[in-house]
Amino acid sequence: MAEKYNTTVHEKLSALASNFWWSWQPDITNIFRQIDPLLWSQQRHNPFKMLREYDADKLEKRISDLALHSSINRAYRAWQEYMNEEDTWGNIQGGVLQHRPVAYFSAEFGIHESFPIYSGGLGILAGDHLKSASDLGAPLIGVGLYYDEGYFIQNINKDGWQEESYPTLDKSVLPIREALGVDGKPVMINVPTRNETIHAKVWEVDVGRIKLYLLDTNVQENAEEVRDLTARLYGGDQRIRIRQEILLGIGGARALTAMGIDPRVIHMNEGHSAFAPLEFIRLRMQADGLSFDDAMREVARSGVFTTHTPVPAGHDRFDSGLVEEHVGPLADQLGLNHEGLMALGRVDPQNHSETFCMTVLAFKLSRKANAVSNLHGVVSRSMWSNLWPWRGEDEIPIGHITNGVHVPTWLAAQMRALYDRILPLDWHKHTGEPEVWSSFMEVDPAELWETHQSLKNRLIIYARSCAMQQAERRGAPKEQVAKLADILDPKFLTIGFARRFAPYKRADLVLRDFENFAKLVNSSTKPVQFIFAGKAHPRDDNGKVILQKIFKLTQEDRFRGRVLFLDNYDINLGRHLVQGVDVWLNNPRRPLEASGTSGQKVVLNGGLNCSILDGWWAEAFDGANGFAIGPGRVHSNVEIQDQRDAENLMSTLVDEVIPMYYARDKDDLPQEWIYRMKRAIRSLGWRFNADRMVMDYVTQTYIPAGGGTSSELF
Ligand SMILES: *Cc1c(COP(=O)(O)O)cnc(C)c1O
Numbered sequence: 078m079a080e081k082y083n084t085t086v087h088e089k090l091s092a093l094a095s096n097f098w099w100s101w102q103p104d105i106t107n108i109f110r111q112i113d114p115l116l117w118s119q120q121r122h123n124p125f126k127m128l129r130e131y132d133a134d135k136l137e138k139r140i141s142d143l144a145l146h147s148s149i150n151r152a153y154r155a156w157q158e159y160m161n162e163e164d165t166w167g168n169i170q171g172g173v174l175q176h177r178p179v180a181y182f183s184a185e186f187g188i189h190e191s192f193p194i195y196s197g198g199l200g201i202l203a204g205d206h207l208k209s210a211s212d213l214g215a216p217l218i219g220v221g222l223y224y225d226e227g228y229f230i231q232n233i234n235k236d237g238w239q240e241e242s243y244p245t246l247d248k249s250v251l252p253i254r255e256a257l258g259v260d261g262k263p264v265m266i267n268v269p270t271r272n273e274t275i276h277a278k279v280w281e282v283d284v285g286r287i288k289l290y291l292l293d294t295n296v297q298e299n300a301e302e303v304r305d306l307t308a309r310l311y312g313g314d315q316r317i318r319i320r321q322e323i324l325l326g327i328g329g330a331r332a333l334t335a336m337g338i339d340p341r342v343i344h345m346n347e348g349h350s351a352f353a354p355l356e357f358i359r360l361r362m363q364a365d366g367l368s369f370d371d372a373m374r375e376v377a378r379s380g381v382f383t384t385h386t387p388v389p390a391g392h393d394r395f396d397s398g399l400v401e402e403h404v405g406p407l408a409d410q411l412g413l414n415h416e417g418l419m420a421l422g423r424v425d426p427q428n429h430s431e432t433f434c435m436t437v438l439a440f441k442l443s444r445k446a447n448a449v450s451n452l453h454g455v456v457s458r459s460m461w462s463n464l465w466p467w468r469g470e471d472e473i474p475i476g477h478i479t480n481g482v483h484v485p486t487w488l489a490a491q492m493r494a495l496y497d498r499i500l501p502l503d504w505h506k507h508t509g510e511p512e513v514w515s516s517f518m519e520v521d522p523a524e525l526w527e528t529h530q531s532l533k534n535r536l537i538i539y540a541r542s543c544a545m546q547q548a549e550r551r552g553a554p555k556e557q558v559a560k561l562a563d564i565l566d567p568k569f570l571t572i573g574f575a576r577r578f579a580p581y582k583r584a585d586l587v588l589r590d591f592e593n594f595a596k597l598v599n600s601s602t603k604p605v606q607f608i609f610a611g612k613a614h615p616r617d618d619n620g621k622v623i624l625q626k627i628f629k630l631t632q633e634d635r636f637r638g639r640v641l642f643l644d645n646y647d648i649n650l651g652r653h654l655v656q657g658v659d660v661w662l663n664n665p666r667r668p669l670e671a672s673g674t675s676g677q678k679v680v681l682n683g684g685l686n687c688s689i690l691d692g693w694w695a696e697a698f699d700g701a702n703g704f705a706i707g708p709g710r711v712h713s714n715v716e717i718q719d720q721r722d723a724e725n726l727m728s729t730l731v732d733e734v735i736p737m738y739y740a741r742d743k744d745d746l747p748q749e750w751i752y753r754m755k756r757a758i759r760s761l762g763w764r765f766n767a768d769r770m771v772m773d774y775v776t777q778t779y780i781p782a783g784g785g786t787s788s789e790l791f
Pocket residue numbers: 196197198199201575576577646647648651652672673674675676678
């Protein structure tokens with residue numbers, strides 16, 4: 078990518094805006110923000126859209142007024158250098174993968190708030206995976222679906238009930254383009270079912286050095302009903318779901334073939350994409366004249382499967398009729414009869430009453446399978462042990478690679494500046510190495526506290542403005558809106574809780590002992606304030622009831638301004654919260670949180686986790702790098718477990734968290750607390766980040782799966 082001699086600043090900015098790399102470069106984000114702060118926030122931080130409103134002259138003038146020329150030139154050069162770098166970790170370590178990439182399939186990708194094709198943790202993880210793969214130079218491409226209406230926008234009405242709206246994304250202002258096939262024409266693939274053919278076009282998105290391909294059924298070749306197939310994420314019934322999944326898996330594989338990409342490794346991020354290997358089996362049979370069994374053995378050698386769900390009901394299952402209608406045509410080409418096809422998705426192939434499970438299919442077509450935390454590995458091995466009845470439980474071939482977060486995406490700029498001063502030069506290129514983080518223990522406590530305090534102030538200002546906008550939207554009287562301008566006190570202990578309102582996450586656990594909760598919030602000496610956020614799934618009325626309960630509380634006089642609910646949790650709100658809270662509360666019903674990642678984002682920014690010993694926290698907590706709620710027990714009776722956890726939560730807050738936060742020295746510094754902040758960053762930063770995670774995937778799964786020895790699963 079040679080730099081054109083006379084590239085204008087307008088062209089440079091457009092080029093930067095067309096690759097999501099900008100989104101993890103604070104300096105470039107800053108340039109865009111400065112150009113038009115108001116448009117920037119109105120347009121959900123979409124620089125591509127913002128620049129559309131500027132012609133070359135107007136932009137040139139604005140840039141001159143702000144004296145931005147040299148920062149833009151520097152940013153553009155940095156980008157060119159990044160894109161052309163050769164001695165990356167991936168180039169050196171990638172070995173066998175170099176010429177044929179890993180194809181990473183995922184039903185959602187959470188890259189940036191301006192591109193809402195994600196619903197929650199799974200998508201954010203996939204986005205972070207791509208970004209770290211890019212930074213490391215790992216040879217990988219992403220495959221997913223393009224959702225016209227994305228995930229919903231959440232509004233809470235006057236009664237505290239969640240309402241959903243689905244604005245259509247405007248393709249013309251997104252940095253996406255038509256993917257081209259080997260024939261130089263826009264790619265168009267199809268997947269026939271028994272009743273019709275699903276057509277899709279393919280969009281190409283740049284995420285740093287990584288290409289992401291998204292399939293879109295909104296094309297004129299499709300009947301009306303099929304055009305809407307990719308309209309919404311997880312929006313439909315089982316029939317829509319299996320159709321989205323044949324599109325993602327079979328269609329995704331066909332799109333790669335059309336572009337001349339023959340992946341060395343197929344990584345299925347969750348079971349949604351497990352049909353993909355079936356298409357690669359078909360290709361092998363066709364190209365090399367192999368039998369189904371031989372081709373399956375070959376293809377399964379290159380499969381990597383990551384399971385994310387410790388809840389049995391959370392695994393996709395389809396009945397025989399749906400499978401026949403949608404996968405039947407491919408099965409014909411594979412020479413499989415209906416029972417042969419169903420057997421691939423059954424734990425017991427002979428059991429005709431078993432439905433077709435995508436997770437089982439994924440296991441059978443993989444070489445390496447992993448859970449997403451140590452504890453989730455234990456749960457998964459026990460849950461799926463009947464797939465390997467001849468093995469003991471600790472020989473079940475499901476390992477674990479604990480999730481991590483992409484550091485540059487989630488680290489606040491001020492905190493980054495502190496890291497730049499304290500950690501070794503180029504620390505951000507070596508975030509997976511423990512030595513790089515050890516010097517953090519030497520940071521000056523006052524400086525760390527100051528930095529945190531300024532991030533907390535920023536969160537509070539942001540939360541006030543959100544609260545005011547929301548009250549206005551709900552039609553609150555002017556005086557009431559005005560009163561929200563000074564809610565939340567920067568000196569009070571601030572606890573954040575933001576996550577999907579899935580009932581197992583128990584957003585209302587802290588309210589169970591209501592009397593003590595009210596006392597904490599209204600304490601005259603050691604007050605605590607809470608900020609809640611999160612979406613309930615549109616069809617999850619139980620989740621909506623919990624949300625409503627919290628919302629109603631925020632409207633009571635005694636909690637007003639001290640307990641807050643912020644609408645429309647997304648990457649942007651998430652970033653503000655994880656960067657500014659003192660404490661991040663996480664109280665899922667163990668062992669149902671496979672990993673969780675939001676608490677890892679908090680660690681990087683100096684917040685402390687207060688969490689049930691579940692998911693990543695069960696392996697992260699060392700006694701002094703945050704707080705544990707209870708000893709990590711489970712009970713067969715959910716009610717008893719909830720009650721016990723609620724009691725432990727209250728005592729952790731009252732006996733440990735609150736006193737430690739308010740124990741100040743003569744300079745008003747909470748020394749013991751600051752020690753925990755340092756210890757959290759030092760002991761957790763290197764382990765729970767996405768560079769370490771992607772390096773683990775490369776060395777433990779991609780290289781073995783790319784290397785061609787036989788499957789270790791079956
Ligand atoms: C990080 C993140 C998540 C995932 O967090 P969990 O800890 O798994 O609940 C979900 N949504 C958003 C917007 C996030 O930023």
